[in-house]
Amino acid sequence: MTALNLTASKRPAAAAAPFAIRAERAADAGAREALLDAAFGPGRFERTCQRLRDGRLPAKGLAFVATCHGSMARSAARVVGTLRLWHINAGGKPALMLGPLAVDPACRSLGIGAALMVHAIAAAERRGDGAVVLLGDAPYYARFGFSAAATGALTLPGPFERDRLLALELREGALADAAGMILPTGAADGWSRSRGRRAVAKAA
Structure with missing residues (x-):
């Protein structure tokens, strides 16, 4: 029996991932909020880390979505994952808070959550951020x-x-000797949670 020896040109091409990761857009708000509602339920606004996000914008360039294409999507480029990072002061040290991470249940076997994590961490590192907390x-x-x-x-x-x-x-x-309360330091978003959620619901 001869060994199978495929040249690079004859090797079967790896299957393309049925999703893509890109920067979040304003038009993604309705889909993002629906994913988060499905993942965390109506109590998600009472979660402790939400106190670091309320009234704040995510770190510029560090808000991402995953869009699904192909047979897994019911429509073209449907948003199926979301991940954002936020500026914080971690016990006297500048850092980022990661979250929330949510993926459409129908697409969780595709590795979207892990891909979003790797993408976001790499983006933060390229920007020169020192640490990520979650x-x-x-x-x-x-x-x-x-x-x-x-x-x-x-x-x-x-x-x-x-x-x-x-x-x-x-x-x-980056977090050496960090001690004390983690506090939000991101830019103010300029709108209240209740008014923002009504606007999202109307646009969705």
């Missing part, structure tokens, strides 16, 4: 380099589970 499941986020190693002296403005407060240093020592 509140989430350690076993899932460990694959992207997150751990609780640098968050032991940090706290959030509301109830949270200590082992779920995780961080990734994009620059070594």
Whole structure:
């Protein structure tokens, strides 16, 4: 039996991913909010990390969506994933807060969540940001380099589970000696949550 030896020109082409990641657009607001409602339910505005996002804009250039195409999409380029990062002060250190991350349940087997994570982290690193903080499941986020190693002296403005407060240093020592409350520092968004949600619902 001879060994199979395909040249580069004869190798079968890898199947293209049935989704794409791009920067969030204003027109994505309705689809984004629907994804977040489905993922986190009506209580999502009471979550602790939401207190760091209320009245703030996401970090410029660090809000992303995944769009699905091909047989998985019911219409062309349907938004099926969302991820944003936000400017914060992490115990005296400038950093980013990641979240929320949400993916359409029908598309979760495609690796969209992981792709959004990798894309967002790489974008933050290219911009020169020092660290990313999040509140989430350690076993899932460990694959992207997150751990609780640098968050032991940090706290959030509301109830949270200590082992779920995780961080990734994009620059070594970016969170060294970080201690105290995590506070929002992003630009004000200029509209209230209730007025914004009514506008989104009307546009959707």
